[in-house]
Amino acid sequence: xxxxxxxxxxxxxxxxxxxxxxxxxxxxxxxxxxxxxxxxxxxxxxxxxxxxxxxxxxxxxxxxxxxxxxxxxxxxxxxxxxxxxxxxxxxxxxxxxxxxxxxxxxxxxxxxxxxxxxxxxxxxxxxxxxxxxxxxxxxxxxxxxxxxxxxxxxxxxxxxxxxxxxxxxxxxxxxxxxxxxxxxxxxxxxxxxxxxxxxxxxxxxxxxxxxxxxxxxxxxxxxxxxxxxxxxxxxxxxxxxxxxxxxxxxxxxxxxxxxxxxxxxxxxxxxxxxxxxxxxxxxxxxxxxxxxxxxx
Amino acid sequence: xxxxxxxxxxxxxxxxxxxxxxxxxxxxxxxxxxxxxxxxxxxxxxxxxxxxxxxxxxxxxxxxxxxxxxxxxxxxxxxxxxxxxxxxxxxxxxxxxxxxxxxxxxxxxxxxxxxxxxxxxxxxxxxxxxxxxxxxxxxxxxxxxxxxxxxxxxxxxxxxxxxxxxxxxxxxxxxxxxxxxxxxxxxxxxxxxxxxxxxxxxxxxxxxxxxxxxxxxxxxxxxxxxxxxxxxxxxxxxxxxxxxxxxxxxxxxxxxxxxxxxxxxxxxxxxxxxxxxxxxxxxxxxxxxxxxxxxx
DNA sequence: CGTCACGTTGAACGCGCTCAACTAACGTGG
DNA sequence: CCACGTTAGTTGAGCGCGTTCAACGTGACG
Numbered sequence: 001x002x003x004x005x006x007x008x009x010x011x012x013x014x015x016x017x018x019x020x021x022x023x024x025x026x027x028x029x030x031x032x033x034x035x036x037x038x039x040x041x042x043x044x045x046x047x048x049x050x051x052x053x054x055x056x057x058x059x060x061x062x063x064x065x066x067x068x069x070x071x072x073x074x075x076x077x078x079x080x081x082x083x084x085x086x087x088x089x090x091x092x093x094x095x096x097x098x099x100x101x102x103x104x105x106x107x108x109x110x111x112x113x114x115x116x117x118x119x120x121x122x123x124x125x126x127x128x129x130x131x132x133x134x135x136x137x138x139x140x141x142x143x144x145x146x147x148x149x150x151x152x153x154x155x156x157x158x159x160x161x162x163x164x165x166x167x168x169x170x171x172x173x174x175x176x177x178x179x180x181x182x183x184x185x186x187x188x189x190x191x192x193x194x195x196x197x198x199x200x201x202x203x204x205x206x207x208x209x210x211x212x213x214x215x216x217x218x219x220x221x222x223x224x225x226x227x228x229x230x231x232x233x234x235x236x237x238x239x240x241x242x243x244x245x246x247x248x249x250x251x252x253x254x255x256x257x258x259x260x261x262x263x264x265x266x267x268x269x270x271x272x273x274x275x276x277x278x279x280x281x282x283x284x285x286x287x288x289x290x291x292x293x294x295x296x
Numbered sequence: 297x298x299x300x301x302x303x304x305x306x307x308x309x310x311x312x313x314x315x316x317x318x319x320x321x322x323x324x325x326x327x328x329x330x331x332x333x334x335x336x337x338x339x340x341x342x343x344x345x346x347x348x349x350x351x352x353x354x355x356x357x358x359x360x361x362x363x364x365x366x367x368x369x370x371x372x373x374x375x376x377x378x379x380x381x382x383x384x385x386x387x388x389x390x391x392x393x394x395x396x397x398x399x400x401x402x403x404x405x406x407x408x409x410x411x412x413x414x415x416x417x418x419x420x421x422x423x424x425x426x427x428x429x430x431x432x433x434x435x436x437x438x439x440x441x442x443x444x445x446x447x448x449x450x451x452x453x454x455x456x457x458x459x460x461x462x463x464x465x466x467x468x469x470x471x472x473x474x475x476x477x478x479x480x481x482x483x484x485x486x487x488x489x490x491x492x493x494x495x496x497x498x499x500x501x502x503x504x505x506x507x508x509x510x511x512x513x514x515x516x517x518x519x520x521x522x523x524x525x526x527x528x529x530x531x532x533x534x535x536x537x538x539x540x541x542x543x544x545x546x547x548x549x550x551x552x553x554x555x556x557x558x559x560x561x562x563x564x565x566x567x568x569x570x571x572x573x574x575x576x577x578x579x580x581x582x583x584x585x586x587x588x589x590x591x592x
Numbered sequence: 593c594g595t596c597a598c599g600t601t602g603a604a605c606g607c608g609c610t611c612a613a614c615t616a617a618c619g620t621g622g
Numbered sequence: 623c624c625a626c627g628t629t630a631g632t633t634g635a636g637c638g639c640g641t642t643c644a645a646c647g648t649g650a651c652g
Contacts, residue, residue: 136509142508144508158498160502164502187490194483198454201497202452202455205451205500205504206456206460209452209461209504210430212504212507212508213436213438215511216553217436220639250599257512263599264641270600516607546629546631547631547632548631557608557609558630563608595650596651597649599649600647601644601645603643604642604644607641609636610636610637612633614631614632617629620625620626622625622626
């Protein structure tokens with residue numbers, strides 16, 4: 001198995017949304033190039049704090065200062081492996097000043113960015129979770145994705161220079177804003193970074209393809225099962241339990257994501273439970289029989 | 297006619313390259329090549345021919361040599377504006393040897409690449425059209441996109457290093473294979489090219505988001521209307537008629553793309569026709585009332 | 593406690609699917 | 623040349639999955 005820890009989601013949807021390449025597992029992640037960037041000065045902007053601070057649940061309440069991000073250095077960030085290319089992972093973030101490390105707090109329901117906002121930043125979810133929504137002119141909404149910590153959003157803005165989606169926090173979260181122009185400039189001198197960006201965007205394309213497959217040819221039960229498996233996989237990749245997790249989104253949001261109505265989602269969840277494949281109680285989900293859940 | 301004379305001037309106004317060693321990335325030095333017309337050897341660079349040759353319909357029949365691509369130089373390629381970043385558009389293709397310009401003929405039904413193939417090239421459709429298919433393990437297919445001339449495919453392969461889709465020609469077509477590693481190398485010295493690549497990938501993400509919206513929240517009639525409008529738009533962008541065009545795909549393929557059954561597609565087409573919005577006769581489509589077609 | 597958003601469950605409806613019959617276009621071989 | 627098979631497309635009839643509408647349950651929070 002290739003070094004999954006480095007490019008964790010290479011295998012991302014293989015079980016859940018499997019039209020996609022199981023054999024692809026054997027593929028090599030982009031090769032790290034020799035590191036040209038010497039470790040230089042100590043970090044300037046970044047304060048060190050315990051990672052535990054990132055694990056804030058929305059119980060946490062509002063901090064005294066709005067948008068006062070709990071500044072944790074990239075070097076201690078749990079999202080590091082997901083966010084940065086290998087070449088930068090062992091580096092002190094000296095070269096990253098003004099690029100990486102600008103974290104910000106967003107409360108539940110608050111927008112990370114909105115459709116129409118100028119495309120200035122990419123965002124990495126450091127802690128928490130979010131959804132991205134496409135809004136049709138007639139008011140219909142389509143959730144195009146859910147993100148959990150370590151995942152990127154905002155790349156759709158590049159095409160037009162304006163974001164085309166709303167990105168909304170599902171719970172109190174911390175996002176790291178990465179100024180795109182700076183990132184771009186940096187990538188001119190760092191090939192690994194450039195590759196990493198290409199890789200991230202390509203992964204996004206693959207994800208959406210998998211989701212299209214789901215929307216185009218799966219029935220309600222399969223969709224819900226695939227959804228749970230997808231979440232499970234992603235939680236596992238990030239070191240959380242793959243079999244027990246909180247659904248941070250409502251049934252309505254799940255439905256909006258899967259192309260179903262909330263009642264249908266609810267029914268399918270109870271059906272899967274009756275079959276002994278999962279256990280559901282409100283937002284608490286537990287996968288009981290993963291193998292059979294994968295068999296739809 | 298490998299136009300060697302082109303070389304000197306080529307290097308002369310490579311505005312974007314700004315003194316950078318473009319040829320370093322190409323295995324081919326910018327040396328004059330033997331002026332041989334022999335077809336035996338695959339032309340490395342580009343022959344000039346009329347664009348008309350690209351407009352081959354599948355009536356055209358098979359040429360004497362399989363895969364003998366009608367080599368047309370990038371400088372005369374009608375896809376140029378869509379394929380290349382602005383910096384390269386006015387340039388003679390000297391620096392592009394081994395990167396751009398490797399066109400190849402594919403017959404109707406033939407694969408441009410297949411899921412499982414190593415990710416080595418991106419492809420630009422120079423002429424013709426294609427579809428990309430995701431194959432589920434249980435055999436279900438999902439068409440994730442249709443491409444017409446000037447459009448890119450293959451970027452989904454970057455994530456895993458292996459293509460995850462099949463790309464199949466819908467008619468006899470010409471594709472230009474662009475070795476990704478070479479393109480990547482080239483982009484290290486050409487910021488415009490890098491931007492262009494990012495832009496193309498981002499556009500792909502936006503496209504898929506739009507398609508997700510369609511799949512998630514539109515009814516059959518709306519989907520078919522949106523599909524026609526989308527084609528219309530893309531044809532217009534490429535200088536073809538926006539109101540009259542051939543559907544190069546079958547009803548079944550349209551259905552597979554839209555998440556509908558072929559009978560439903562057929563019914564919706566006739567319904568739209570009865571309403572006076574379009575005219576359909578087999579594969580020939582004409583948009584009569586574009587405004588009302590847009591209003592679903 | 594009451595409020596409100598979220599979730600579950602039931603019953604009936606309707607859109608798109610399934611199955612089937614038929615037509616049209618096309619190419620192939622006798 | 624027609625006979626024929628093949629593939630693509632259209633149209634109808636009935637069915638079933640997921641929706642719609644409605645009622646009720648539940649949990650978080652002031």
